[in-house]
Amino acid sequence: MAGVHKANQKEVNALWANKTWVLVDLPPGKKLTETQMLCEQNRGPDGNVDRYKGRLVARTDTQTHHVDYFEVWAPVARYYSLRALLAHCAVSGLVIAQLDVETAFLNGELMEEIYIRQPQGYERSTWLPLRPCSGTSRGQITWG
Amino acid sequence: MVAAKTVLRYIKGSDHLGLKYAAPGELVGYSDADFASDVDSRLSTTGYVIIYNGEAIGWVSKIQPTVAVSITETEYVAGAMVAKDAIWLRRLLGALTGTTKPVQMRCVNQGALALMHHADSSPCTKHIDTTHHFIREKVAEKQILMAHVPTGKMTEDALSKLLAVPAFTTGVAAMGLYLTLQTAHAGECWDAGATALCSPRGLGT
Numbered sequence: 001m002a003g004v005h006k007a008n009q010k011e012v013n014a015l016w017a018n019k020t021w022v023l024v025d026l027p028p029g030k031k032l033t034e035t036q037m038l039c040e041q042n043r044g045p046d047g048n049v050d051r052y053k054g055r056l057v058a059r060t061d062t063q064t065h066h067v068d069y070f071e072v073w074a075p076v077a078r079y080y081s082l083r084a085l086l087a088h089c090a091v092s093g094l095v096i097a098q099l100d101v102e103t104a105f106l107n108g109e110l111m112e113e114i115y116i117r118q119p120q121g122y123e124r125s126t127w128l129p130l131r132p133c134s135g136t137s138r139g140q141i142t143w144g
Numbered sequence: 145m146v147a148a149k150t151v152l153r154y155i156k157g158s159d160h161l162g163l164k165y166a167a168p169g170e171l172v173g174y175s176d177a178d179f180a181s182d183v184d185s186r187l188s189t190t191g192y193v194i195i196y197n198g199e200a201i202g203w204v205s206k207i208q209p210t211v212a213v214s215i216t217e218t219e220y221v222a223g224a225m226v227a228k229d230a231i232w233l234r235r236l237l238g239a240l241t242g243t244t245k246p247v248q249m250r251c252v253n254q255g256a257l258a259l260m261h262h263a264d265s266s267p268c269t270k271h272i273d274t275t276h277h278f279i280r281e282k283v284a285e286k287q288i289l290m291a292h293v294p295t296g297k298m299t300e301d302a303l304s305k306l307l308a309v310p311a312f313t314t315g316v317a318a319m320g321l322y323l324t325l326q327t328a329h330a331g332e333c334w335d336a337g338a339t340a341l342c343s344p345r346g347l348g349t
Contacts, residue, residue, distance in 0.1 A: 087196045090165035090166060091166065091167070
């Protein structure tokens, strides 16, 4: 369980470092979205866990559609685009760089006004709601 | 189970093929159709392939959404389907390369070509649905350059109809499918995953 805690702490630190949210008091009349700290276990070829990946999610079941969130979808890459890019680069002699954006969702801008609970077990200061742009179902849209 | 085995046989039979990106070339869309190919619904099949730099970057073999009453109409509908992808790819490549050239498109049917170039209406074509007239507008705007291609030169045939082995092999080669066992040279790029290009249907199954 030490691995889980370490991975979760790393994720929470990244959320703070990216200025994903600010600590505020919950204004009157606003609703608090509950959050949950999850941890993925990545298994290696031998079947043993070789990596833990912490993830903070907002619980959409504590939100109201058309109030706290609107459209939800996940942008995905099209192979047409990829092949067009490869064809262009191959013929023009261009170099293709590949990279992985580790905390991609943290770089999107959230349009909705949302207050979430601090990640439980990883709080800073007292119980205060936060305004995030990560971990919500809108996160991948604003990034994509 | 029979279908699953067919797919596995197809994968085994085509895993040595890959797309080679090497030769400079224009963006060309080939569209064709197989008239009333579905025996139950009488819907036709559209097949199209879009070639860029000598190999296929997009392809489709798909039942058309509406029943076409003639071969000309079915080719017209196929043209409208490929036009949507071709125009989008033209915009994408425009952003990548800065080119503003129209997309070249090829069609085997003279009647469909005439319909695409002229806003005529006849008793045979007046019923064609609005969505398919998209192609006529794009041709008029010169975003698409339509040209005729004789049946034997229709690269796309391998996608929409059953062909004899020699014609099929010529077709897939024209789409840029090569043996991946050949040595890849500098400046070439392989997309082995794209072997799905030759559909199981085209393999005579």
